[in-house]
Structures are given as C-alpha cells and as structure tokens.
Amino acid sequence: MTICFYLQQGVEVLDFAGPMEVFSAAGFRVITVSRKKGPVTSQGILKIMPDYTIDDAPPFDILAFFGGGTNAATKDTGLIAWIESRRTSTSYFFSVCTGAFILGKAGLLDSLSATTFHSSIEELRTALPRTRVLANVRFVDNGRVMTTAGISAGIDGALHLVTRLKGEEAAKEVAAYMEYDKWVPNQGLVVAER
16 A cells, blocks of 8 residues: 655654654555655754655555644645545545644545644634544544544554554554554544444
8 A cells, every 4th residue: 555645844753754654664655745846844954855746646545644834734725626636546544633734624524523733622623613623532533534643643543544454463563663662552533444
C-alpha cells in the first residue's frame, strides 16, 4: 500500500515523523507531497524536499495530514479541490493533531466523530459544526477516516491503522522495533470498521 503524506509549510516534525516511521517499518510505501515544488520548512527549522506536488502526485491508497501550518492550508482552495478530487480513489484518510482541520475543510468529517490536539478541541468544534468533536481520546476511527490527537497519539493511530490493515502482530513488531513501549492497542475510539 502507498500512503501519501501531505506536508505544508510549518508542519509539526513529530506529527509526521512518528507515523512515517510506523508506516515505513510496516512495509508501506510512503511518499511526500506538498503544494508547490521546493522545500517545506517544518516548524521553521527542518527543511524537507517533498517527492511530489499536488499537480504530479501519483495514485495512493491512504492520504495523511498533520498539524502545524494548517490555517493557511485550510484556506487554500487549490489544495481542498485536490483532496476532493482524490476522494473516490483514496481508501483511507488519516490526520494527526490539527491536520483534522484540513480533512474537515474538505468535507471528510461531516456527520462523523473526530479529535485533534487537546488545545484545539473547541476551535475544531466551532470550525466543524456538523462533526462530533471529542476530547480525551487518542484517536477516532470512523472506518475510512481516522483522526488522532497530537504527536504521540499520531503514532498510536498509525499503529492502529497498521493493525487494521496488516494485523495486530505486525503492529506489535513495529512498536517493538521502534522501542515504543507506551502503545496500548485499542486505546482510541473505533466508531466503525471498514
């Protein structure tokens, strides 16, 4: 399976790096995509050169969004149109932290449950009145669309998705490889399975 990590300017390093390690160690093909050619600067520190832009990205199975710099991303009509254009060809959508705002802006959280970074819960409730926004949950799995709280919850959510797609033993092997001994399977909310 191929997972596409959309990286916007200001993206939070650990929001994407933790899940990237999980999916890579689980044998997924990980590609990175940004709005335009050129480096993306994560948190004003780390420069990343994405593989593709939204104009030349190949097909993928999973599309993931991450926190940091999401205000500008949610206002980018070209990005939102691109997400909508990939809606039917994408099997799963995944977000960490405030990446949920991007999924919400694209209408992917309408009539679903979701979560985000603990300090952004009320803001997400205001931004997405048709979404049941939950606090104090590591991740929310709606079957096709999954959102997580911040940083370490993104790793938990990624391990949960690996469990769904490859089995719990595969996820346990990844957690052991990463020496991530804080993972508790099923510590999130599964609303629906796909």
